[in-house]
Amino acid sequence: MKQKKAIVNKLRSSGLRPTKQRVLIAQNLFERDKTFHFTVETLNKEINKKGSEKVSLATVYNTVEAFTKAGHIKQILTSKSKSYFDTNIKSHHHFYDEDSKELTDINYNQVKLSKVPQPPKGKKIKNLEVVIRLQK
Amino acid sequence: MKQKKAIVNKLRSSGLRPTKQRVLIAQNLFERDKTFHFTVETLNKEINKKGSEKVSLATVYNTVEAFTKAGHIKQILTSKSKSYFDTNIKSHHHFYDEDSKELTDINYNQVKLSKVPQPPKGKKIKNLEVVIRLQK
DNA sequence: CTTCTAGTTTATAATAATTCTAAACTATAA
DNA sequence: TTATAGTTTAGAATTATTATAAACTAGAAG
Ligand SMILES: [Mn+2]
Ligand SMILES: [Mn+2]
Ligand SMILES: [Zn+2]
Ligand SMILES: [Zn+2]
Numbered sequence A, B: 001m002k003q004k005k006a007i008v009n010k011l012r013s014s015g016l017r018p019t020k021q022r023v024l025i026a027q028n029l030f031e032r033d034k035t036f037h038f039t040v041e042t043l044n045k046e047i048n049k050k051g052s053e054k055v056s057l058a059t060v061y062n063t064v065e066a067f068t069k070a071g072h073i074k075q076i077l078t079s080k081s082k083s084y085f086d087t088n089i090k091s092h093h094h095f096y097d098e099d100s101k102e103l104t105d106i107n108y109n110q111v112k113l114s115k116v117p118q119p120p121k122g123k124k125i126k127n128l129e130v131v132i133r134l135q136k
Numbered sequence C: 001c002t003t004c005t006a007g008t009t010t011a012t013a014a015t016a017a018t019t020c021t022a023a024a025c026t027a028t029a030a
Numbered sequence D: 001t002t003a004t005a006g007t008t009t010a011g012a013a014t015t016a017t018t019a020t021a022a023a024c025t026a027g028a029a030g
Helices: A004-013 A020-030 A040-047 A057-070 B004-013 B020-030 B040-047 B057-070
Strands: A074-076 A084-086 A093-097 A102-106 A112-115 A124-135 B074-076 B084-086 B093-097 B102-106 B112-115 B124-135
Touching: A004 A020, A020 A040, A020 A057, A040 A057, B004 B020, B020 B040, B020 B057, B040 B057
Parallel strands: A093 A124, B093 B124
Antiparallel strands: A074 A084, A093 A102, A112 B112, A124 B124, B074 B084, B093 B102
């Protein structure tokens, strides 16, 4: 609501027209205090809550794809059956709670690696992510 | 072929009847030199290669599920669209080649962590896995 | 401001991976 | 040998996702 200008600029600067639907979704995603880990299904439910103007599921898919390509969100691998996305686009690690199936961010500097294998010849390390699985 | 007895015992000891199909699949999976990272699709192709007796796709799915439940293979997360499985059930790490989309094992002791965050209250660390993404 | 058009949204169809169903088959206990 | 619970199978159903194509709209150009 407040930073609508900023949202519109963010979209424009990545070549995305600030349509009603994209602005609505961007506000939901980026005007949060905490990192949001979500699937298209959960995002769609939030966006289409009672009272709000309806946005089609296809548009939610399209927008998530567009935001991912633009680097505003990133895809993460946690579930075998659904794609998950993350509003935290910095390199970081995760706790994955096996009971609740929920992800929590771990700051990059909260993990230190003192030994890492050499990448195979001709290949470079693009990034390194740690997933810590939790149980009760 | 050679260790058919061992395969049969492995199945029996986990409460699985050693049917023709399960033994065939188990031989393909467990009589290998190297770790095998696979999808149901690739496994099904191998199992149903020319000449061999046909096993239905449903059975390949059923068997992979049964072997996973029994702990003979484990599921891993690399692809957003397909389930991947691993014949290496020990805790270990992976290189993931973004170009070829191929996984390679990294021995557990090839990676050393000198700093790991505390798990949240009431939760224990079940395991910790590192994925190193590679690029050219 | 009006017009024009490429970009976007949308309902719906199509696809792909996986799971379900129920009938036929089989390993094995008795 | 028989009985039965477990297993296999073809095909249908389901679920997530992508494709299609017609209607709509942001915003550039006049
Ligand atoms: Mn979710
Ligand atoms: Mn594969
Ligand atoms: Zn995150
Ligand atoms: Zn592996």
